[in-house]
Amino acid sequence: MVALLGSSGGLPSLLEPDPNIRLPHAGMMVTMDTTPPGHALVEAGWQKVRDDGRVRPELLEAAYAEPRLRQLFPWTGMGELHFSRCTEWPWAWDIPYIQPAAEGEYWVxxxxxxxxxGPAATAQQAVTMVVDRLPPKCGPALVxxxxELAAHDVAILPANPETTGTNRSTS
Structure with a gap:
């Protein structure tokens, strides 16, 4: 950073540092925060699901241990574990969910x-079945x-050539 005006009050000087800007001391690391914007909301969602007690603990542990599911917003209904690509209701319904089944098994x-x-004998198997069916480019939950998620998807996903028509340029 440089001062906008030189000491003479004339043209800007590129050599005079601005005394109001403080730089890190030597040896101090400067890092960027790369935490996704909705991370705190997603973490709060996982805590709420843990606290409400409607989902089997072993299923919650297996789902949370999977990074691709941990970045999604979890919610429950009738003991089922759902995953949303957005953090606010109404949640997205584009990811399979896991239901409890008899004798400790699950149904996806x-x-x-x-x-x-289909059926899953273990929580880990159910989690794998969900991960295998995640939508393309499924990233951290959108706040x-x-x-809003649908609008975001349209803005970032490349257009499908089959739906955009043919090249109409003339030669």
Whole structure:
């Protein structure tokens, strides 16, 4: 950083440092915060799911241990563990969810309630089944609603050549 005006009050000087700017001391590391914007909201969601007690602890542990699921917003319904790519209700319904089944087993369904993936003998197996079916470019949960997520997806996903038409340039 440099002063905008030289000591003579004339043209800016590129050689005179601004005495109001403090630089880190030698040996001090400067780091950027690369934490996704919704990280605190997602973590609070995981804590809320843990606290409400409706999901089996071994399922929560297996899902949270998987980095691709840990970055999504969790929510529960009827003992099911759901994952959303956005942090606010209404949540996105584009990821399969895990239901409790008899004798400690699980059933993976979805993303829609009318869709079934199949049975899983263990929590880890159920988690793997969900991860294998994550949407393309599934990243950290977006802070916002599913409508905002849909707008975000349209803005960042490349256009599909089949839907954008043919090249209309003339030669």
């Amino acid at each position: 369904s979805g993303p829609l309630r009318s869709e079934s993936v 916002g609603t599913r409508e």
